[in-house]
Amino acid sequence: MTPQELKAALGSGLLSFPVTHFDADGEFAADSYSRQVEWLAGFDAPVLFAAGGTGEFFSLRLDEIAPIVRAAKESAGRTAIVSGCGYGTEIAIEIARSAEKAGADGILLLPHYLIDAPQEGLHAHVRAICDAVDLGIMIYNRDNAQYHVDTVARLCDDCPNMIGFKDGSGDIGKMRQITAKIGDRLTYLGGMPTAELFAEAYLGAGFTTYSSAVFNFVPALANRFYTALRNGDTASCEEILNNFFYPFMKLRSRRKGYAVSAIKAGVRLVGFDAGRVRPPLDDLTTEEESILRDIIDANA
16 A cells, blocks of 8 residues: 555544454464454454554564564455554664565554654654655654644655654644644544544544544444544434443543553453453453443443
């Protein structure tokens, strides 16, 4: 898939990040993972992100990322697969090249490791990775990777294969400034935790779509919300928010890291042996999994 083909695919529907499955020894469980990716590809998601944030990218060994991408690509049919990528520039280049060899259709560049960086450094970081591969690349604006409007504009000029901008900062004013300045040069993706809670605001700011973590275990519901949102069906959006997303948010907010752990618990509850999250995350308690099961059952 060319960068421009990926850009079009990203803007054509709802997106999601499959969790990464681990076995009882904590190793990548390719068979179980492949079954879930194949199941998800049967719903309306034109692009899936392998080894992304919900896929515990931050806990993966570098030699695990390519096999995860390859398993996703082999199981996803016609659905495009984008690989997570990150850390320092040299490591990120290594990841991006290995993902390209494994069959990825694109790269999502997550924030670099640990330190804050000046805008010149962020520009050099992104440009080096874009120059290293032929794939379409999206940058992820969040945490210690906060791109200024002028930096995004420079990257658009300098990196023809940079085709997407994902935001996890929640700064709607700044996002509107970016969409107003950059226009349709990029596809804009909402990337807040439980993105549906912010989807209406991001749509108003000129964003095209968003990535749904709950698509992992309630894909039909996630698509129903997305369709209602795009159709301006406010009543249906509010119903789903009140019945599912706000109760889920209350559970997710109990503990740090539950934005990932609760998703993985949901995947287990709908019948996939996804295994536990890796440290430094921790799993839901038995009581919390019971609460999540009730939320799922009430909205399935």
